[in-house]
Amino acid sequence: MRKLPAKLASQLYGAAELIAERGLDGTKIDDIAEATGIPKATIYYHLDGKNGVLAFLLGDLLDLIAGEVGVAVSTVEDARTRLEAAVAAQLSVMVEHPFLCRALVGDLGRATRLPDLAEALRSAFYQPIEKLLADGVADGSLRQVADPGAVAMSVFGAITVAGLSAAVEGSSTGPSADAARFSAAICELILDGLATPRTRDDHESGERP
Amino acid sequence: MRKLPAKLASQLYGAAELIAERGLDGTKIDDIAEATGIPKATIYYHLDGKNGVLAFLLGDLLDLIAGEVGVAVSTVEDARTRLEAAVAAQLSVMVEHPFLCRALVGDLGRATRLPDLAEALRSAFYQPIEKLLADGVADGSLRQVADPGAVAMSVFGAITVAGLSAAVEGSSTGPSADAARFSAAICELILDGLATPRTRDDHESGERP
DNA sequence: TGAAATGTTGTACTGGCAGTACAACATAGG
DNA sequence: CCTATGTTGTACTGCCAGTACAACATTTCA
Numbered sequence A, B: 001m002r003k004l005p006a007k008l009a010s011q012l013y014g015a016a017e018l019i020a021e022r023g024l025d026g027t028k029i030d031d032i033a034e035a036t037g038i039p040k041a042t043i044y045y046h047l048d049g050k051n052g053v054l055a056f057l058l059g060d061l062l063d064l065i066a067g068e069v070g071v072a073v074s075t076v077e078d079a080r081t082r083l084e085a086a087v088a089a090q091l092s093v094m095v096e097h098p099f100l101c102r103a104l105v106g107d108l109g110r111a112t113r114l115p116d117l118a119e120a121l122r123s124a125f126y127q128p129i130e131k132l133l134a135d136g137v138a139d140g141s142l143r144q145v146a147d148p149g150a151v152a153m154s155v156f157g158a159i160t161v162a163g164l165s166a167a168v169e170g171s172s173t174g175p176s177a178d179a180a181r182f183s184a185a186i187c188e189l190i191l192d193g194l195a196t197p198r199t200r201d202d203h204e205s206g207e208r209p
Numbered sequence C: 001t002g003a004a005a006t007g008t009t010g011t012a013c014t015g016g017c018a019g020t021a022c023a024a025c026a027t028a029g030g
Numbered sequence D: 001c002c003t004a005t006g007t008t009g010t011a012c013t014g015c016c017a018g019t020a021c022a023a024c025a026t027t028t029c030a
Helices: A006-022 A029-036 A040-046 A049-073 A079-096 A098-106 A108-113 A115-139 A148-169 A175-192 A197-204 B006-022 B029-036 B040-046 B049-073 B079-096 B098-106 B108-113 B115-139 B148-169 B175-192 B197-203
Strands: none
Touching (some): A006 A098, A029 A049, A049 A079, A049 A115, A079 A115, A079 A175, A108 A115, A115 A148, A148 B148, A175 B148, B006 B029, B029 B040, B029 B049, B040 B049, B049 B079, B049 B108, B079 B148, B079 B175, B098 B108, B115 B148
């Protein structure tokens, strides 16, 4: 069931929009066959049914994200700069694959129940961030926080939800402009915060009860 | 659908864990009937099938969240303080209803395709935040940002994903401790940001001596 | 009280669709 | 040319959501 021929793989992408639009449940195997031009029997020959189709498509997306983020993160810059690059990379891949992102969010439950995908999700989205935050504390470019795990999860949420919303909504300005806009907004938020300077000073004397 | 009798409503909650665990697809109507003690025919008499069950459960959760957050937001404090209260309120409801939260995230696609729920989702989660950010700029307790919509979406993501993860993971310390921990982490992040003070000065020309 | 309205439930059935079985056909490569 | 492996049409199976409906229960109110 592994190593799908390249031709079939590319045809399969034709199913992404369908799945994004109606969800996997609302999509019949015969619809997928028709939309992709791959006969039903052939789909079953290579893939493990509907879930297999989803797993293939999303696995690809996650690999792509993990790859781009991986590149963005492996520079010699300080962690803060790499964090900005990682945010931009993740958003850019997401915005360029709106159908896959919509399929992902729409069938998130299924995706997390497919063992490989659950792990791929984690390593594409969450882990790079967790690591960057730790690096940042080490190299002094990011603040030490009280609960790094919880903060990493929130940062992950901020980026991912923004990315999904960008992917879902589409835009007038084109994908790369979108990615840049969201990326700037997220970095502004997670790096500088929303408190006005006055309020910030109130806090710096004593950390918290 | 008409108004479900209170007794049935309370029994229906027995289905939440099932749905959270296996997803709505993996849950047969007969399983729901057995788990709740409500005969299948009765379920169909009152509700619109499986989706109806999900819609009822999630609708309830969203109302609860919207309600608590609504209370937290309607004080006379400044927007920043109210934002902290709203975060705490949302997390506390989420952590207290882990099964419903897991069902929500697992069947997010379905949920967003159920018209009432899509709107309820938006008004429970996103809108209060959007409003608070605007209020904060007005009353000076929060910074003006370049792209308020994108920032609101990210804040929404930070809170919601953290809440979901708290709900999914469960905890050793008990629900209210969890909510407090995450709430503190999120506020630290979205109010003060992660950049070290040195780096912050690089950005805001005349802010601090 | 009694009878109509409304709700409750068991049982039996239907239809749609995922997944399977398999045979016929194609193609590659050794 | 013969065997491996891949491709595809067709026909079938089994599961399960949803429906139909009749029998029974409870509430309402005249």
